[in-house]
Amino acid sequence: MTSEFEFITNLKNKSAKFPQPAIRVGIGDDCAVLAKDGKTDLVVTTDLLVEDVDFRLEWTKPEFIGHKALAISLSDVAAMGAKPVWAMLSIGIPEKIWKTNFVDKFYGGWFALAKRFDVALIGGDVSKTPDKIVIDSIVAGSVQKGKAVLRSGAKVGDLIFVTGNLGGAAAGLELLEKGEKIKKGAKNFIQKLLLRQLTPNPQIEIGQILGEKILATAMIDLSDGLSSDLAHICRASRVGAKIFADKIPFDENLRKFLTQRRKDAKAQRKENHFLEDLDYALNGGEDFELLFTINSKKKFRLEKELKNFPFSCVGEITANAEIIELITNKETTILEPKGFRHF
Amino acid sequence: MTSEFEFITNLKNKSAKFPQPAIRVGIGDDCAVLAKDGKTDLVVTTDLLVEDVDFRLEWTKPEFIGHKALAISLSDVAAMGAKPVWAMLSIGIPEKIWKTNFVDKFYGGWFALAKRFDVALIGGDVSKTPDKIVIDSIVAGSVQKGKAVLRSGAKVGDLIFVTGNLGGAAAGLELLEKGEKIKKGAKNFIQKLLLRQLTPNPQIEIGQILGEKILATAMIDLSDGLSSDLAHICRASRVGAKIFADKIPFDENLRKFLTQRRKDAKAQRKENHFLEDLDYALNGGEDFELLFTINSKKKFRLEKELKNFPFSCVGEITANAEIIELITNKETTILEPKGFRHF
Numbered sequence: 237m238t239s240e241f242e243f244i245t246n247l248k249n250k251s252a253k254f255p256q257p258a259i260r261v262g263i264g265d266d267c268a269v270l271a272k273d274g275k276t277d278l279v280v281t282t283d284l285l286v287e288d289v290d291f292r293l294e295w296t297k298p299e300f301i302g303h304k305a306l307a308i309s310l311s312d313v314a315a316m317g318a319k320p321v322w323a324m325l326s327i328g329i330p331e332k333i334w335k336t337n338f339v340d341k342f343y344g345g346w347f348a349l350a351k352r353f354d355v356a357l358i359g360g361d362v363s364k365t366p367d368k369i370v371i372d373s374i375v376a377g378s379v380q381k382g383k384a385v386l387r388s389g390a391k392v393g394d395l396i397f398v399t400g401n402l403g404g405a406a407a408g409l410e411l412l413e414k415g416e417k418i419k420k421g422a423k424n425f426i427q428k429l430l431l432r433q434l435t436p437n438p439q440i441e442i443g444q445i446l447g448e449k450i451l452a453t454a455m456i457d458l459s460d461g462l463s464s465d466l467a468h469i470c471r472a473s474r475v476g477a478k479i480f481a482d483k484i485p486f487d488e489n490l491r492k493f494l495t496q497r498r499k500d501a502k503a504q505r506k507e508n509h510f511l512e513d514l515d516y517a518l519n520g521g522e523d524f525e526l527l528f529t530i531n532s533k534k535k536f537r538l539e540k541e542l543k544n545f546p547f548s549c550v551g552e553i554t555a556n557a558e559i560i561e562l563i564t565n566k567e568t569t570i571l572e573p574k575g576f577r578h579f
Numbered sequence: 580m581t582s583e584f585e586f587i588t589n590l591k592n593k594s595a596k597f598p599q600p601a602i603r604v605g606i607g608d609d610c611a612v613l614a615k616d617g618k619t620d621l622v623v624t625t626d627l628l629v630e631d632v633d634f635r636l637e638w639t640k641p642e643f644i645g646h647k648a649l650a651i652s653l654s655d656v657a658a659m660g661a662k663p664v665w666a667m668l669s670i671g672i673p674e675k676i677w678k679t680n681f682v683d684k685f686y687g688g689w690f691a692l693a694k695r696f697d698v699a700l701i702g703g704d705v706s707k708t709p710d711k712i713v714i715d716s717i718v719a720g721s722v723q724k725g726k727a728v729l730r731s732g733a734k735v736g737d738l739i740f741v742t743g744n745l746g747g748a749a750a751g752l753e754l755l756e757k758g759e760k761i762k763k764g765a766k767n768f769i770q771k772l773l774l775r776q777l778t779p780n781p782q783i784e785i786g787q788i789l790g791e792k793i794l795a796t797a798m799i800d801l802s803d804g805l806s807s808d809l810a811h812i813c814r815a816s817r818v819g820a821k822i823f824a825d826k827i828p829f830d831e832n833l834r835k836f837l838t839q840r841r842k843d844a845k846a847q848r849k850e851n852h853f854l855e856d857l858d859y860a861l862n863g864g865e866d867f868e869l870l871f872t873i874n875s876k877k878k879f880r881l882e883k884e885l886k887n888f889p890f891s892c893v894g895e896i897t898a899n900a901e902i903i904e905l906i907t908n909k910e911t912t913i914l915e916p917k918g919f920r921h922f
Contacts, residue, residue, distance in 0.1 A: 372625070
């Protein structure tokens with residue numbers, strides 16, 4: 237019985253038996269990278285979304301599902317430092333859903349996000365399913381020849397950064413599981429956390445700046461969770477990492493949610509509540525922020541290029557291959573990857 | 580309530596609002612066509628396969644599903660006159676199937692066909708599903724710049740051809756529905772018809788010759804059925820067609836199957852059994868042969884280029900926009916598209 241990651245490694249080894257000069261990077265990064273012309277490479281990714289596994293109709297709206305289907309693939313393109321260009325969309329629908337306005341609203345959400353980033357829908361497929369909706373999202377992007385940012389480029393001494401803030405999407409999922417609903421117009425922290433989970437915002441602009449300015453040595457999008465996704469970078473780059481717990485940017489709505497929950501439960505302030513809270517940011521998936529590494533000499537330049545965006549330095553690459561140390565003001569522990577996996 | 584084809588037309592109109600110079604052909608052909616470099620274009624297609632809609636586990640084998648998932652997308656690439664280059668594969672699997680050897684055998688079938696045509700697997704996605712297997716197959720190919728063979732190029736007076744022979748896959752499906760099973764080693768006509776349905780053979784070589792030699796004016800693969808697929812060409816090219824019933828190449832195993840069935844039923848030879856039989860070839864889908872048109876002056880050249888392959892001239896393009904006439908030795912009738920559709 238293989239895990240999802242072992243399975244992907246097996247496939248990668250199998251497909252490596254058919255080498256082709258046009259394929260710069262095959263299985264195992266956020267996107268595959270293909271030679272396009274003398275100046276550019278094409279990056280391409282696909283993401284499968286399944287009803288009742290990746291989304292629930294009673295938790296979300298058709299527009300949000302359309303948005304998210306595109307957003308998660310755009311996030312993969314961003315993680316290569318590329319600019320998204322075109323997309324395809326396959327959708328399988330039960331007959332009873334086909335008869336509603338679901339499909340129109342779904343594509344409405346998809347096109348609204350596509351327009352923001354000038355992504356063209358060039359094809360797809362429609363099929364019937366027995367009872368669940370399935371969506372396969374395919375997005376391709378463009379990047380300077382040989383300059384796609386891979387998971388494998390992190391070097392010992394590089395600084396580790398994340399964009400935005402973390403943990404909000406995981407809290408949103410928890411709230412949905414507890415029965416919280418999207419309410420039109422409402423703007424409290426609960427609603428913001430729900431939206432953080434249901435309508436992720438792909439970090440296309442930052443990804444592109446990092447790619448164009450050749451700033452990042454390695455990059456991945458935070459889909460599974462920081463602990464898992466940093467482990468992917470460490471494995472691909474054959475390095476380790478240390479992360480400073482107090483540097484991790486915490487979602488402010490998540491903070492409000494945790495404070496409220498403690499108040500409601502009249503809980504005493506516990507010694508370890510800091511680490512408990514941190515779990516959302518370390519192991520919660522689907523924030524769709526970017527995790528990247530840079531040569532420490534480029535820190536000043538990075539700050540200049542990204543001056544209009546939120547980002548934080550959270551740690552440093554080490555020589556301790558595949559070991560991630562989590563440093564708090566009290567102790568250093570080994571951070572095991574605990575993010576999302578299907579199998 | 581829109582049909583599948585109306586829905587695709589709507590999407591095509593919506594996506595046409597985001598014109599991009601790199602997109603030569605968007606939604607509405609067998610593949611999208613994208614500018615690649617100064618000499619070549621990229622064609623790309625995706626096909627969604629759903630358990631209990633597009634295949635049944637009790638009818639087939641995991642290897643066959645892997646083969647078919649790739650074959651149907653290769654067939655779309657062939658229909659553009661392109662050479663397949665790379666592929667991605669998304670698969671959603673219920674947990675109980677993940678625990679079996681299904682996935683290994685499925686990829687075994689996929690890779691065996693990929694190897695024949697030198698197609699590299701460059702990416703994909705794996706997800707869990709609640710209870711049915713879903714597969715999204717993505718294949719890209721390469722074609723001379725501006726030379727992809729579209730559905731829209733047929734001209735009045737062009738001759739209409741099909742490769743191979745027709746109706747076998749529909750008969751195979753009927754046999755599966757009646758409970759016939761694949762038997763190892765058996766090679767009678769029933770087994771051949773089952774395999775025709777379960778392991779289609781994409782016409783890559785012929786498609787590529789037609790593309791490279793710039794012979795076909797329009798082309799489509801026979802996935803929905805001759806009546807539907809010819810209607811797609813007629814609509815896209817704003818032309819009509821006449822088809823000669825006695826020229827349609829009939830699957831020899833289908834002929835044996837029909838003869839056997841009549842014998843078993845001790846049926847009298849009926850006046851209209853010819854048309855009844857023809858229904859398999861006209862409206863049965865999934866033969867995955869190619870349907871193409873050529874300028875009549877190029878007939879001799881076509882015969883030379885395709886001398887090693889079976890193909891037949893079945894009719895002629897007319898000025899009767901979107902009308903397909905079926906001509907038998909007795910009468911001319913209008914052929915309505917009756918091929919497969921999901922909705």
